[in-house]
Structures are given as structure tokens and as C-alpha cells.
Amino acid sequence: MYNLFFRLVFRRMDPERAHHLAFRWIRLVVRIPVLRTFVAAALAPRYEELRTEAFGLRMHGPFGLAAGFDKNAVAIDGMSMLGFDHVEIGTVTGEPQPGNPAQRLFRLVQDRALINRMGFNNEGSLAVAARLASRTPVFKPVVGVNIGKTKVVPEEEAVGDYVKSTERLAPYADYLVVNVSSPNTPGLRNLQATEALRPLLSAVREAADRVVTARRVPLLVKIAPDLADEDVDAVADLAVELGLDGIIATNTTIAREGLGLRSEPSLVEETGGLSGAPLKARSLEVLRRLYARVGDRVTLVGVGGVEDAEDAWQRILAGATLVQGYSAFVYEGPFWGRAIHKGLAARLRTSPYATLADAVGADVRKTA
Numbered sequence: 001m002y003n004l005f006f007r008l009v010f011r012r013m014d015p016e017r018a019h020h021l022a023f024r025w026i027r028l029v030v031r032i033p034v035l036r037t038f039v040a041a042a043l044a045p046r047y048e049e050l051r052t053e054a055f056g057l058r059m060h061g062p063f064g065l066a067a068g069f070d071k072n073a074v075a076i077d078g079m080s081m082l083g084f085d086h087v088e089i090g091t092v093t094g095e096p097q098p099g100n101p102a103q104r105l106f107r108l109v110q111d112r113a114l115i116n117r118m119g120f121n122n123e124g125s126l127a128v129a130a131r132l133a134s135r136t137p138v139f140k141p142v143v144g145v146n147i148g149k150t151k152v153v154p155e156e157e158a159v160g161d162y163v164k165s166t167e168r169l170a171p172y173a174d175y176l177v178v179n180v181s182s183p184n185t186p187g188l189r190n191l192q193a194t195e196a197l198r199p200l201l202s203a204v205r206e207a208a209d210r211v212v213t214a215r216r217v218p219l220l221v222k223i224a225p226d227l228a229d230e231d232v233d234a235v236a237d238l239a240v241e242l243g244l245d246g247i248i249a250t251n252t253t254i255a256r257e258g259l260g261l262r263s264e265p266s267l268v269e270e271t272g273g274l275s276g277a278p279l280k281a282r283s284l285e286v287l288r289r290l291y292a293r294v295g296d297r298v299t300l301v302g303v304g305g306v307e308d309a310e311d312a313w314q315r316i317l318a319g320a321t322l323v324q325g326y327s328a329f330v331y332e333g334p335f336w337g338r339a340i341h342k343g344l345a346a347r348l349r350t351s352p353y354a355t356l357a358d359a360v361g362a363d364v365r366k367t368a
């Protein structure tokens with residue numbers, strides 16, 4: 001039914017307009033108690049066997065919403081209602097910024113992919129912190145806060161910008177993500193080099209500990225799929241060295257491999273990060289590589305091209321404790337989160353593993 005709706009309504013609309021329209025509907029449903037209770041009851045993960053613990057946080061299931069969908073933390077309850085057990089908001093930057101000019105989001109429907117060059121459009125750390133502070137949650141998903149660099153801040157001053165966001169946002173973050181992997185902020189991905197990443201992560205850790213003393217806010221880093229294998233290894237080693245809680249693999253890619261010749265060539269040539277099905281193979285490869293390197297010492301989050309429960313299961317077997325998605329949500333619609341959790345529970349039941357935690361990394365351990 002969603003497929004038909006997508007074809008008749010969303011596909012004819014500008015992708016960003018469709019996004020805002022969907023957002024408005026989700027927020028409307030959340031405002032009507034009887035409706036939201038009904039939807040949440042139908043879609044929330046309720047499989048005892050999928051209970052998950054990641055970086056000390058307990059969750060009902062491993063599947064969550066990747067960053068970029070709810071940049072300003074306006075729909076946390078709505079996304080939770082749709083069955084995402086954790087919601088990563090952001091990327092939030094130190095200062096507000098409009099992002100790149102439109103059109104900046106493109107659907108490659110035949111390839112089940114998206115290209116975006118949004119450029120971290122967001123209301124900034126102060127406004128988002130105020131929203132999180134005044135939030136009266138209806139649902140209680142785990143809320144991750146993903147932070148990035150303000151575009152006009154020079155690369156040499158990036159640490160200060162991330163620290164500012166950390167000071168404002170860490171108090172409201174169940175976990176914090178340092179995003180150094182978006183292709184749409186010039187120079188951002190240079191921060192993935194260990195010489196730049198070490199001081200950045202150390203400063204963010206220190207700032208988070210300074211402003212939040214009652215608990216230790218888990219700190220993660222999100223990396224690009226375009227890193228060379230040796231650079232993936234270097235980030236893995238650094239994560240172990242710094243006692244980082246997690247690595248999110250991966251962000252969108254600047255590569256155009258994996259795109260069938262199905263999408264319009266003019267679309268394929270659009271500048272920006274490619275996500276969805278064509279990203280699947282590389283994201284999985286990076287995840288496997290990370291797990292082979294860090295094992296259980298750093299929690300891994302698998303994202304990139306996850307379309308169905310089988311993809312999510314493959315990420316878990318490759319080492320992911322948590323799995324996230326974004327692009328396929330656009331194509332699959334509101335029942336997607338539920339379908340993934342349901343399918344995962346079925347796979348776990350017929351697998352040789354007693355718990356989900358036993359399955360994490362099992363494929364990599366087998367081949368080691």
C-alpha cells in the first residue's frame with residue numbers, strides 16, 4: 001500500500017518537500033493520544049529476545065534511525081512511535097546554518113538510493129539544546145546526538161566548535177556522536193586523520209565529562225565508507241587507545257559504484273553523498289574490518305544500505321551491536337522499523353545463537 005502511495009504522491013513531489021510533509025503527519029499523529037498509543041502498540045519492538053545493551057544503555061531492539069532525518073530533534077517521539085528503538089538526532093553544528101541551496105536531495109528510485117548535499121542544515125546547538133531541555137517525552141527511545149562542524153568555522157578551529165556543541169548538548173544525549181564523515185562540509189573528512197581525530201575526540205570527551213558529572217556520556221565517532229582500509233584500521237586502533245565507546249560505520253559515499261545503469265545519468269552526476277542500496281557492500285565491508293580489528297572492545301553500529309531484516313542480520317553477524325537506517329525508510333515507509341525487528345527476531349530464533357549478543361560478529365569470528 002505504501003508503495004502505491006509512494007508512487008502516486010511522494011514520487012511526484014520534490015524529495016525535501018515530501019520529507020517535510022511526512023514529518024508533519026508523524027508529528028500530528030503523536031499529538032493525538034489515542035492514535036499514537038495505537039500506532040506505537042502496533043509498531044514498537046516487543047520481542048524479548050531482541051533486548052539489546054549497547055555502551056551501557058538498555059534498548060528494546062537493535063534497530064534505530066540514522067542521523068540526518070531528524071536534524072533538529074523535532075520528531076523523536078514520532079520516530080520512536082514508528083518502531084525505531086533509538087533515534088539519532090542531528091547533525092547539529094555549533095552555530096545555526098541554512099545548509100546548501102536547493103535542490104540538494106535527489107531520489108534514485110530505480111537504484112533504491114538517495115544523493116544528498118544538504119550541508120548540515122540545522123538550527124544550531126543552542127536552539128536544539130533548548131528544544132531537548134523543554135521536551136516532555138511521550139515515548140522514551142534512546143536519543144543519540146550527532147554533532148558536526150559549522151561550515152564557516154575554519155578547520156583549525158574545529159575542536160572549539162565541537163566542544164561548544166558538546167557543552168550545550170551532552171546533558172541531553174544518551175550518547176554523543178562526533179561526525180567527521182559528511183562529504184558536504186568542505187574539509188570535514190580531513191578530521192578523520194588520526195592526528196586531527198585524537199585531539200578532537202579527547203577534547204569532546206573532556207567537555208562531556210566536565211558538563212555531565214552524574215553519568216559518563218558514551219562517545220562514538222561516525223566514519224566514511226571512502227576511507228582507505230589502512231585508515232579504517234587507524235581509526236579502529238585510535239578508538240581502542242582512547243577508550244571510545246563506539247564507531248558508526250558508515251556515512252554516505254562520494255563513490256558512484258554499485259549504481260546500476262538504471263538511474264538517470266544526470267542524477268548520478270549530482271554532487272553529494274550517495275546512500276541506500278548501492279552503499280550496502282562497502283558499509284558491510286568496513287564494518288567487518290572494524291570488528292576484526294576491535295572485537296568486543298568497541299561497540300559497532302552498522303549503517304549504510306540496510307533495506308530489510310536480512311541486511312540488518314548480516315550487519316549483526318559482521319559485528320554490529322546496533323543497526324541504523326535512513327534511505328530505505330523513504331522507499332519502504334512507516335512499517336519498516338517494525339518489519340526489521342520482526343524479521344530479526346525470526347532469524348535469531350532459527351539461528352544457532354541463544355541471544356542477539358552471541359550473534360554479534362559471529363561471521364567474522366568464524367573466518368578469523
Ligand SMILES: Cc1cc2nc3c(=O)[nH]c(=O)nc-3n(C[C@H](O)[C@H](O)[C@H](O)COP(=O)(O)O)c2cc1C
Nearest residue numbers: 066067068090091116251275276304305325326327
Ligand atoms: C538526506 C540525508 C541527510 C543525512 N544527514 C546526515 C547528517 O546530518 N549527519 C550524519 O551523520 N549522517 C547523515 N546522513 C547519513 C545517514 O545517517 C546514513 O549514515 C547514510 O545515509 C547511510 O545509511 P542509509 O543507506 O540507510 O541511508 C544523511 C543521509 C541522508 C540520505
